Amino acid sequence: MITLEKISRKYQVGGQTIRALDEVDLFIAKGDFVAIMGRSGSGKSTLLNMLGCMDRPDGGRYLLDEHEVSGMDDDALSAVRNRYMGFIFQSFHLLPRLTVLENVLLPRRYHESGLSDADSDRARALLERVDLSNRLDHRPNELSGGQRQRVAIARALINQPRVVLADEPTGNLDSSTSDAIMDLLQELNRDGQTIVMVTHEPEIAECADRQIVMMDGKITQEESRALH
Secondary structure, three states: OEEEEEEEEEEEEOOEEEEEEEEEEEEEOOOOEEEEEEOOOOOHHHHHHHHOOOOOOOEEEEEEOOEEOOOOOHHHHHHHHHHHEEEEEOOOOOOOOOOHHHHHHHHHHOOOOOOOHHHHHHHHHHHHHOOOOOOOOOOHHHOOHHHHHHHHHHHHHOOOOOEEEEEOOOOOOOHHHHHHHHHHHHHHHHOOOEEEEEOOOHHHHOOOOEEEEEEOOEEEEEEEOOOO
16 A cells, blocks of 8 residues: 655755655555654654654655555645545644534535535544543543544544554553553554554554664664554
């Protein structure tokens, strides 16, 4: 589903060139659950941004469903993000003035097909799946951290994305809440959802079926294991 071929990304910091990604090759198949690990500055966040079409490479090719997205302009990349990607962030990024239901529906407002009654039904079903059907009219400041992340997961799924990209999804949560969120992500993956997750926590990475370690902009290690 996703193929990166010799993807590079460089930044100029002062007079120094930083190779955030250094000719990275990566293949992600439909249904994979991939964890990306590495120290700060290793390139893992840059790689996630590249996969999420939030950045463009300086070199190499990015193929998504056999379509090259590497050279697309901003409008085209925005359309790809909305059509193919769901995003989960460490800080949730929920809009405080919107209700839980309105936050989940927000990506549909920017989708090419627009917002429909069927979308509201789907949002309610997703919120029931993440055990928040009794919080539809609440606002984010009325929820716990774990509940906010569950809203963010439902929002990431509303457009039926091909891949969910999670950036430190348990970073702001306590251990028991983190376990519950990872149980939910594993359940989604067992149902066929492709997930790519950045984390610095080894015990969280162990929930994934592939673990990739980055250093100095390169993939230096990869491990796979059987499904749960």
